[in-house]
Amino acid sequence: MAERAAIILAAGQGTRMRSPLPKVLHKVGARTLLDRAIDVAEALGCARIVVVAGTHSPAVAEHARKRLGDNGVAIQDPPLGTGHAVRAAESLLADFDGDVVITTADAPLLDAETIAPLFEARSEADLTLLGFDAADPTPYGRLIFGAGGVLQRIVEAKDANPDELKVKVCNSGVLAAPAPLLFKLLRELKNDNAKGEYYLTDVVGIARDRRFEVRAVLAPEQKVLGVNSQVELAGAEGLFQAARRRALLEGGVAMPAPDTVMLSWDTEIAPGVTVEPYVVFGPGVTVEAGAQVRAFSHLEGAVVREGAIVGPYARLRPGADIGRGAHVGNFCEVKNVKMGEGAKVNHLSYVGDGSIGARTNIGAGTIFCNYDGFSKFETHVGEDAFIGSDSALVAPVKVGDRAYVATGSVITEDVAEDALAIARQRQVEKPGWAMRFRASKGKKP
Numbered sequence: 001m002a003e004r005a006a007i008i009l010a011a012g013q014g015t016r017m018r019s020p021l022p023k024v025l026h027k028v029g030a031r032t033l034l035d036r037a038i039d040v041a042e043a044l045g046c047a048r049i050v051v052v053a054g055t056h057s058p059a060v061a062e063h064a065r066k067r068l069g070d071n072g073v074a075i076q077d078p079p080l081g082t083g084h085a086v087r088a089a090e091s092l093l094a095d096f097d098g099d100v101v102i103t104t105a106d107a108p109l110l111d112a113e114t115i116a117p118l119f120e121a122r123s124e125a126d127l128t129l130l131g132f133d134a135a136d137p138t139p140y141g142r143l144i145f146g147a148g149g150v151l152q153r154i155v156e157a158k159d160a161n162p163d164e165l166k167v168k169v170c171n172s173g174v175l176a177a178p179a180p181l182l183f184k185l186l187r188e189l190k191n192d193n194a195k196g197e198y199y200l201t202d203v204v205g206i207a208r209d210r211r212f213e214v215r216a217v218l219a220p221e222q223k224v225l226g227v228n229s230q231v232e233l234a235g236a237e238g239l240f241q242a243a244r245r246r247a248l249l250e251g252g253v254a255m256p257a258p259d260t261v262m263l264s265w266d267t268e269i270a271p272g273v274t275v276e277p278y279v280v281f282g283p284g285v286t287v288e289a290g291a292q293v294r295a296f297s298h299l300e301g302a303v304v305r306e307g308a309i310v311g312p313y314a315r316l317r318p319g320a321d322i323g324r325g326a327h328v329g330n331f332c333e334v335k336n337v338k339m340g341e342g343a344k345v346n347h348l349s350y351v352g353d354g355s356i357g358a359r360t361n362i363g364a365g366t367i368f369c370n371y372d373g374f375s376k377f378e379t380h381v382g383e384d385a386f387i388g389s390d391s392a393l394v395a396p397v398k399v400g401d402r403a404y405v406a407t408g409s410v411i412t413e414d415v416a417e418d419a420l421a422i423a424r425q426r427q428v429e430k431p432g433w434a435m436r437f438r439a440s441k442g443k444k445p
Contacts, residue, residue, distance in 0.1 A: 003098030081197025
């Protein structure tokens with residue numbers, strides 16, 4: 001198998017998004033469109049990946065550079081069409097003689113399984129491209145076939161004649177060819193078209209004129225749909241969510257109202273988990289078998305161990321590790337805390353930065369005071385401990401195994417094992433004070 005490389009086109013203006021954020025940095029499944037395209041190239045086994053960005057979107061180049069390094073970014077300047085954009089990557093692949101696949105960064109549902117047949121078809125053709133039957137072909141370039149189904153050329157919609165506009169088999173923009181042949185064909189491109197640009201699609205006609213074999217592989221339209229507006233982005237998100245929910249349901253995850261559950265690209269939920277309505281999974285969440293995620297909870301960067309219960313109305317932030325059989329209840333927030341087996345944080349509490357030992361109970365309204373305005377500090381509560389309601393544990397502090405903290409305490413010092421810590425003033429009662437106070441305000445006793 002020939003070595004593979006990928007050129008990802010990400011230099012479009014994206015003006016129809018009507019957003020200061022570059023189009024390819026918008027997200028589907030909590031993953032940027034650009035990262036999704038890079039993921040696909042990696043899944044295809046591409047040894048070299050080059051993202052072509054424009055000078056108008058330095059954030060795109062910087063994003064790609066952080067992931068791929070300097071040799072993974074080419075700049076198209078000025079923007080003169082898709083063929084010109086591919087040529088911007090030529091110098092970075094000058095020493096590469098394997099197969100190159102050209103993809104776009106704005107097709108978020110395109111996956112490696114859809115593209116892979118292009119490489120397989122390369123055994124019988126010099127150049128292969130991905131097409132699809134369009135329900136509405138109006139905006140797309142048309143694939144024009146000759147006798148015997150031979151692909152002759154691609155005609156952009158703005159340059160097509162009435163007969164060509166009737167064709168419904170369209171170009172996805174994904175193409176594969178040996179690197180030396182690809183760049184040789186690109187050097188022959190001309191810009192004598194309605195937009196005065198160098199179209200990548202014209203390499204098909206040039207290849208046929210040079211008697212190179214060109215073949216098309218058809219893919220489902222849904223897989224190759226591009227995103228050019230917020231409406232289309234929302235549509236892609238809906239398709240992604242529907243596919244992920246279905247896969248989880250078929251894998252044994254119980255979701256009574258799946259349409260209300262939002263998933264991320266890397267969400268991992270084991271068979272036997274129950275996910276109640278209106279749960280949001282941000283990136284980096286793993287939920288183990290037998291756990292329950294109850295309604296209206298939000299999880300991100302967290303692990304929920306076997307048999308644990310989260311919610312309803314719970315928030316797990318990055319670093320939350322909810323132990324086997326542990327409980328995080330309503331209106332509780334957990335951030336960067338490891339909870340031991342059977343531990344409970346059930347009501348109206350915030351625990352951030354630290355650990356909670358096995359079987360420990362954190363009472364309602366407890367706060368781990370972890371931030372002094374400049375730095376974060378940790379709170380560690382041992383096993384089988386009990387923290388009374390409305391307590392504040394001021395980090396850095398440790399509460400030992402089997403210790404008790406009395407309700408309403410503000411704990412600023414370590415608590416020893418098996419001890420009771422009381423940190424509150426003694427109650428004082430002043431007889432008749434309320435009656436005298438009302439009288440001073442002109443109120444009747």
